[in-house]
Amino acid sequence: MDKSNFKNMWVYIEHDGKTVSDVSLELCCEIKKLCDQSGDKLIAVMAGELPQLEMDKIADCGIDGVIKVAGTGYERYNTEAYTNLFTVLCKKYNPSAVFVGATVNGRDFAPRFAARLETGCTSDATELIYNHETKDIEFVEPAAGGKIMAVITIPVLRPQVGTLRPGTFKHIPSGRKENIEVIEEHIDFDVKDICTKLIEYKADEFDPELDIASCETIVCVGSAVKEESLPKYKELAKLLGGKLACTRPVVDRELLPYKLQVGQSGVMIKPKLYIGFGVSGAVNHVTGIDAEKFVAVNTDATAPIFNYCDYGIVGDMDEVCDMMLAELTK
Numbered sequence: 549m550d551k552s553n554f555k556n557m558w559v560y561i562e563h564d565g566k567t568v569s570d571v572s573l574e575l576c577c578e579i580k581k582l583c584d585q586s587g588d589k590l591i592a593v594m595a596g597e598l599p600q601l602e603m604d605k606i607a608d609c610g611i612d613g614v615i616k617v618a619g620t621g622y623e624r625y626n627t628e629a630y631t632n633l634f635t636v637l638c639k640k641y642n643p644s645a646v647f648v649g650a651t652v653n654g655r656d657f658a659p660r661f662a663a664r665l666e667t668g669c670t671s672d673a674t675e676l677i678y679n680h681e682t683k684d685i686e687f688v689e690p691a692a693g694g695k696i697m698a699v700i701t702i703p704v705l706r707p708q709v710g711t712l713r714p715g716t717f718k719h720i721p722s723g724r725k726e727n728i729e730v731i732e733e734h735i736d737f738d739v740k741d742i743c744t745k746l747i748e749y750k751a752d753e754f755d756p757e758l759d760i761a762s763c764e765t766i767v768c769v770g771s772a773v774k775e776e777s778l779p780k781y782k783e784l785a786k787l788l789g790g791k792l793a794c795t796r797p798v799v800d801r802e803l804l805p806y807k808l809q810v811g812q813s814g815v816m817i818k819p820k821l822y823i824g825f826g827v828s829g830a831v832n833h834v835t836g837i838d839a840e841k842f843v844a845v846n847t848d849a850t851a852p853i854f855n856y857c858d859y860g861i862v863g864d865m866d867e868v869c870d871m872m873l874a875e876l877t878k
Contacts, residue, residue, distance in 0.1 A: 551683060554644045554706040557583055558615075560634075560658075561594035561606060562649055568602045571649030571714035576609035578676065578717035579647055582685065583612075585678045588644055591615060595622040595633060610722035613729035615641075621737030624746055625653045627660065629737040634661040636735055643707045645685055650711040658711045667705040672713050672812055674835045684708070690812055690832040697831060715761055715816030718838075757791065758807040764820045765790025766839075768810055769865075771797035772826030772847075777866055778803065781825065784869055787876045790821070795833055811836035825865040829853030845869075 559576050562569040576592060583590045589612035596618070598606075606614070615637065621629035634657070638646065648654040650672060662669035674697075675688035684701045685708050691698035702708040760766060767785035769778070769792070778792075785792045794804045796813060810817055811833040822839035829844070829852030837856075844857035845868045854860040861868055 549704060549706060551644075551706055554642045556589045556591050556612075556641070556643050557586070557645045558591045558593050558643045558647065558707075559611075560646070560648045560654065561592050561598075561614075562651060562653060563594065563596070563598055563602065565596060566599065566602075568598060568605055569649060569651065569714075570719065571651060571654075571712070573605060573609060573719045574714070574717045575647050575649060575712055576606060576611060577720050577722065578712075579645075580610040580722055582645075582676060582678045585680070586644070586683070589613060591643070593617070593634075593637065593646075595619075595630070604724075605721075607724045607728055608721040609719075610725060611728060612725060613731065615731045615733060617733045617735055619734050619736040621739055621742065626742045626744055627657050628742050630657045631660045631664065632737050633735055635664045637733065638665055638707055645708040645710070648709070648711045650713045654711050658709055662709040665707065665709075667707060667709060668702040669709040669711070670700045670702070671711045673700075673710060674716060674812070676710075676712075685710070690835060713812070713816055715818065715836075718818070755807075758805060760791050760793050760808060760810070760817060761815050763791045763817070766793050766810070766817055766819045766822045767791070768793040768795065768822065768824045768827055769798060769804075770795045770825065770827035771801075772865060773798060773803070774866070775803055777869075780866070780869055780873060784823075784873055784876070787873070788821070788823075790819070793817070795827055795830075824853060824857075825869060827853050829856060 557579050559579055561572045580590050592606050592611045592614040648658040659669040670687040673687035673689040677686040684703050687700040765788045767781055769781050782792045793808045793810045798804050799806050799809045816836045818838040820840045823843040825845045834856045842857045843859045844853040845861045845865050849862045
């Protein structure tokens with residue numbers, strides 16, 4: 549395969565017909581940086597229509613062009629139509645790379661169309677690096693249970709397909725380009741070939757206490773937390789104007805719900821303040837945190853968490869929490 553025949557980087561724009569997903573905007577901003585290094589164009593790819601205000605958000609991320617697909621089969625998300633859409637488009641335009649948000653839908657169809665194109669698909673990278681010598685993208689992500697950081701490449705095949713978790717990158721618009729190329733495609737997919745049928749749709753009930761992704765202060769408890777001590781950490785989070793979160797072992801013990809789990813296998817967070825109590829510092833946890841101030845509390849002075857924090861406190865987590873509560877309630 550001659551890699552020089554493949555050019556430009558694509559970002560799949562996921563939306564509900566009214567609003568573009570945050571992860572799509574995050575990816576556009578991040579992939580723009582790769583395109584600036586590689587010389588590729590950044591192309592947004594979407595099926596269906598969006599309000600102009602939402603299209604403006606995409607344009608403000610510095611895209612060079614957009615491929616808008618119309619046709620049958622896209623009234624709601626389904627594996628078959630979206631897999632076919634990207635298979636057809638990739639064979640026609642030969643992109644160098646395709647990036648998809650690792651949402652429920654993105655994780656469903658991205659590896660499927662990659663397999664049809666007989667190329668590789670990586671997932672959950674925390675960093676993307678463009679190698680100027682090989683012209684490959686290096687996907688950096690936790691591996692071996694979070695104990696190491698692996699660098700994965702697709703050195704021979706094209707396109708390079710990757711799914712990235714929501715919140716991994718920041719949505720920082722770089723500004724709209726003067727000329728944005730708009731390509732309109734019509735790709736029909738026979739609805740008879742869709743294997744699923746929508747019976748009913750019911751939105752998840754929104755609980756603000758479980759919405760930690762946009763919270764500015766996070767108090768996170770690790771595996772050492774005692775069930776009877778949870779109320780004090782919730783109180784500390786409340787006094788600091790924040791919310792309680794946890795690591796995976798706490799969820800495995802069923803002490804807190806999965807939506808409060810921070811890390812690569814949970815929620816990616818970008819708070820102004822993060823305080824970790826009894827958190828060991830596994831790679832798959834800390835790579836999910838982008839905090840302005842990172843505070844760690846642990847009895848083990850050699851815990852990996854102290855390699856990442858701005859301030860470290862060696863001590864019993866419950867005692868430190870009690871002292872913080874005492875100071876805040878004076």
